[in-house]
Amino acid sequence: MVLTLVELDEGVPAETSLEALTLARDIAGQTDSSVSAVVVSDEAAAVADELGDYGVGEVHAVEHERLDSYAPEAWAESVDQVANELDAGAVVAPGSDRGHEVLSHVAARRGVSIAANCLDVDAGEEYEVTRQRWGGTLLEEARLGGDTKFLTSAAHEVGIEPAAEPADPPVHSFSPSLDDDVFRVQVDRYEESEAEGVPLGEARVVVSGGRGVGGPDGYDQLEDLADLLGGAVGASRAAVNEGWRPHDDQIGQTGAKISPKLYIPCGISGAVQHMVGCKGAENILAINTDPEAAIIQKADYAVIADLHDVVPELNETLRET
Ligand code: FAD
Numbered sequence: 001m002v003l004t005l006v007e008l009d010e011g012v013p014a015e016t017s018l019e020a021l022t023l024a025r026d027i028a029g030q031t032d033s034s035v036s037a038v039v040v041s042d043e044a045a046a047v048a049d050e051l052g053d054y055g056v057g058e059v060h061a062v063e064h065e066r067l068d069s070y071a072p073e074a075w076a077e078s079v080d081q082v083a084n085e086l087d088a089g090a091v092v093a094p095g096s097d098r099g100h101e102v103l104s105h106v107a108a109r110r111g112v113s114i115a116a117n118c119l120d121v122d123a124g125e126e127y128e129v130t131r132q133r134w135g136g137t138l139l140e141e142a143r144l145g146g147d148t149k150f151l152t153s154a155a156h157e158v159g160i161e162p163a164a165e166p167a168d169p170p171v172h173s174f175s176p177s178l179d180d181d182v183f184r185v186q187v188d189r190y191e192e193s194e195a196e197g198v199p200l201g202e203a204r205v206v207v208s209g210g211r212g213v214g215g216p217d218g219y220d221q222l223e224d225l226a227d228l229l230g231g232a233v234g235a236s237r238a239a240v241n242e243g244w245r246p247h248d249d250q251i252g253q254t255g256a257k258i259s260p261k262l263y264i265p266c267g268i269s270g271a272v273q274h275m276v277g278c279k280g281a282e283n284i285l286a287i288n289t290d291p292e293a294a295i296i297q298k299a300d301y302a303v304i305a306d307l308h309d310v311v312p313e314l315n316e317t318l319r320e321t
Contacts, residue, residue: 002028003060003088005079006037006051007098013047013054016094019158021054023118023151024092028055030123033089036060037169038082040067040075045171055163059171060086064178070098071186076105078176085174088148090123095155103150112146117154132157135253135276193248198232200249205231206260206281208251210274211238212267212288212307219245221311222266228318234258236268252277266307270295287311 004024006017013021024035036058037051044061051059062078079102083091091106093099095117107114117132119139127144132154144151200206207226209219219233226233235245237252251258253273259280266287268274275298278284286299287307296302303310 001033001086001088002031002035002090002092003079003083003086004035004037004056005091005093005099005102006039006047007094007096008039008041008043008047011043011046013050014094014096015160016096016099016153016155018054018160019155020092020094020099020153021051021056022161023121023153023158024090025055025161025163027090027092027121027123030121031089034058036086036088038062038079038174040078048169048171052167052169053162055165055167056169057167059169060174061171062174062176064176066178066183066186069187071183072098072101073105073182073184074176074178074186075102076109077178077182078174079103080106080109081176082174083148090149090151093150093152095152095157099152103152107150110146110148112148112150113144114150114152115142115144116152117157118151119154119157121151123149134272137272137276137279193246197226198230200232200234200251200256200258203232203258203260205229205262205264206234206251206258206278207231207264207266208234208236208249208268209239209245209266209307210236210268211242213239213244214267214308215242216244218308221308221315224315225264225311225318228315229262231260231262236265236271236274250277265295265299266311268295269293270298 002024007014028035034057037056038060040062048059093103115129118129120130122128133140207222209222234251235249240250253276261282263281263284284299285301286295287303
């Protein structure tokens with residue numbers, strides 16, 4: 001049996017969980033087994049029908065008085081106990097932050113490997129997986145060991161396909177035994193982002209700043225440029241780490257993925273982890289003092305100059321036109 005962790009997003013199965021179920025069904029088909037879902041929520045019963053559409057034969061609803069908010073180790077312990085009880089041959093989690101975090105904890109508890117960001121699984125004797133590395137810039141073929149296989153699906157890469165024959169899964173309630181020490185980390189509250197204007201992921205123009213901007217005040221000019229072009233402002237991780245911009249603005253492997261018509265990185269060197277986030281840009285216009293910077297090789301257009309001279313001039317010209 002292939003056990004799949006399903007996360008709910010405002011009461012419905014998250015897209016990444018439907019991807020995980022699609023991958024799980026493929027594995028189950030190859031191993032002549034079935035797919036079960038584990039849902040850590042008291043809303044599990046309400047989504048059973050929808051999970052049945054994706055071929056889930058049984059839903060296991062984890063219920064515990066202290067699991068009213070997310071606690072990674074407690075989720076992991078619960079998933080581990082369900083997997084143990086059902087003698088799961090594989091455990092698949094969505095390629096989301098939580099999916100990766102929870103399954104890594106489960107695998108670490110058992111001292112076995114996990115294959116993250118899988119696109120395809122050949123569940124034969126060798127158990128070969130094709131998975132993304134380096135934020136999707138590299139594809140790796142690997143063999144996954146261990147009696148129980150632990151893997152996550154690559155987010156937004158594995159297509160979502162309903163089952164040819166929908167199931168009508170029963171919902172079994174599961175009460176895990178959880179010690180205090182698995183509640184060392186638990187979400188206390190959420191804060192809504194105060195971001196205004198065009199969301200980064202949807203912007204047609206993104207102007208972003210890196211360490212070369214030199215400080216938080218340097219972003220005023222970049223914000224003016226983004227406003228004049230009807231775009232949004234982003235940042236490199238270096239700028240975010242300096243505390244110059246919020247993490248929501250970060251573009252890259254560990255930040256937002258953007259696909260604007262025009263991307264204007266200012267004072268950004270073009271590290272591979274940054275480029276992963278902007279590889280969907282149609283055109284890149286880099287502004288950098290260093291002609292040898294990697295971003296210059298990757299840009300369609302480049303201005304080799306100080307951004308503090310170029311951006312104000314650009315703004316002035318745009319205001320006049
Ligand atoms: P730097 O590399 O210091 O580059 C600054 C650039 O500014 C230089 O090219 C310089 O020539 C130029 N410059 C300086 N002054 C001026 C000026 N006045 N005018 C014009 N140009 C100027 N990075 C990300 O961005 N996003 C990620 O999601 C991300 N994830 C990561 C994940 C991992 C696991 C790791 C290990 C790293 C990650 N990084 C990420 C960090 C990444 O490797 C780089 O360190 C980072 O992108 C560098 O930021 P930067 O280009 O702003 O700074």
